Amino acid sequence: MSDPTLGPALVELPATHRGAVCLGDPRYQSDSAAxxxxxRQAHGPLAPVLLHGGVPAWLVLGYRELLWVTDHPDTFARDSARWRLGHQLPPDWPLWPLLGGGQAGHSLMYAEKEAHRRRAGALNAALDGIDRKEFAARCEEFGEQLVRRFSAxxxxxxxxxYAMRLPVMAMSWALGVPAEYGPVLVEDFVTMIAGGPDAIAAHQRSREMVARLVDDSRGRPGRHVTARLAADAAGLSREQLVEDLLVTLTAGHQTTAYLIGNALRLMLTDARHTDAFLRSHLPVQEAINAVLWDDTPTQTYAGRFTARPVSLGSYTLPEGDLVLLGFAAANRDPFIRPDVSADLDGSRAYLSYSHGEHSCPHAARDLSQVMATTGIDVLLDALPGVRLACRPEELRWDPSIWMRGLKALPVCFFPAP
Known part of the structure; x- marks a missing residue:
């Protein structure tokens, strides 16, 4: 089998995946919700899908099923060494950085049981040590610096x-990253998440930068996250520090950048939000909450690996299969939202940050929302009369299986000194 969308076939397909939808094809990029x-209509809460190279995987679409998968890490495990097809894929397969291939597999994301709990606890404690008021003040300062470049x-x-720059500036300050690393990190994070031919090289460059940061910070007391994590009683090795900080920077930057962009798009295009936005009366958190339900930056997450044969939905999965978490699909599951247009009344039961012991650390969620709300507030104050500078249907999304974020968000406004 060979498909121009999938690239040359890398593995033999099981019968369950013949004719399956390719995640990343043009239809998926233009309207993943459809x-x-x-x-869901064809398969129920679990569907067979294909990745680049015709690699088979399972996508969890159901809200209840996703909760069940993430609540059972002994059955749906994180270590990518469990993947029975992994040894058949070349080292330069472009999706490896997001599936635990190579050195990426040494990060806390792919650790299991006590090893994961120890490392995740250390990272959450280091992030939790960031003073929220000071962090918000820094975000405001960085946002104002960026706005001054174009407000006139x-x-x-x-x-x-703006959206791509603010999170890396804020996260760099929090982690103690030198400011000159910022522009390169932004480009490499975007390249890595896109999963194209340069993803492996971008991942390696990012790792080398973080390794220099770790070497500069070890043994030196400091208030930033890297110094606190290096001094934690968990006693992480140099390699573990590098991988865990790289995960923190990558996830914190990309998801927050797209959260800012998706919330701004909603405010500028959705009739329920536009008028209030232009009057500067809309609570920013209301728009962010709506985005985390209906336009979540992380729409599909990789992954879990079956540790034993297991029945899920209408299928029985063999041991060693790859399972993807469909956050965006689960958030719109008709079982919990028969009418997706109904008012959510401030509910935060969305699965955009995952669920269970491998979900996004609570401190990281807090910091992401501080960056997003502060960043949008700065724009509301600084850009009078802001409006979209193109038709809404002309907006395009970045080509990523995992993320949903705009390629560009052009606006115009009254120039201000």
């Missing part, structure tokens, strides 16, 4: 000029 609906012009492209 693809998820079609898969009357036009801006808010993804490249």
């Amino acid at each position: 693809v998820f609906r079609t898969l 012009v009357g036009r801006a492209e808010l993804m490249a000029d």
Whole structure:
């Protein structure tokens, strides 16, 4: 089998995956929500899908099923060494950085049981040591610096000029990353998440930068996250520090950048939000909450690996299969939301940060929302009369299986000194 969307076939397909939908094809990129609906109608809460190279995987679409998978890490494990097809894939397979291939597999994301609990606890404690008021003040300062670059012009492209830059500036300050690393890290994070031919090289460059940061910080007391993590009683090795900090930077930057962009798009295009946005009366948290339900930055997450044969949905999965978590699909599961247009009344039961012991650390969720709300507030204050500078249907999404974020968000506004 060979498909131009999938690239050359890398493995032999099982019968369950012949004719399966390819995650990443043009239909998926333009309207992933429609693809998820079609898969649910055809397969129920679990669907066979294909990745680059015709690699088979299972996508969890159901809310209850996703809770069950993430609540049972002994059955749906994290160590990518369990994947029975992993040894058949080349080292330069572009999706490896997000599936635990190579050195990426040494991060806390792919650790299991006590090893994961120890490392996740150390990271959460280090992040929790960031003073929220000081962090918000820094985010405001960085946001104002960025806005000053374009506020007098009357036009801006808010993804490249703002949303992509603010999180890396804030996270770099929190982790003690030198400011000059920022621009390169932004480019490499975007390249890595896209999963294209340069993803492996971008991942390696990012790791080398973080390794220099770790070497500079070890043995030196400091208030930033890297110094606190290096001094933690968990006693992480140099390699573990590098991998865990790289995960923190990558996840914190990309998801927050897209959260800012997706919330701004909602405010500028959705009739339920636009008027209030232009009057600067809309609570920013309300828009962010809506995005985390209906336009979540992390729409599909990799992954889990079956530690034993298990029945899920309409299928029985063999040991060693790859299972993907469909956060965006689960958030719109008709079982919990028969009417997706109904008011959510501030509910935060979305699965955008995953669930269970391998979910996003609570301190990281807090910091992401501080960055997003503060960053949007700065724009509300600084750009009078801001409006979209193109038709809503002309907006395009970055080509990623995992993430949902805009390529560009052009706006115009009244120039301000």
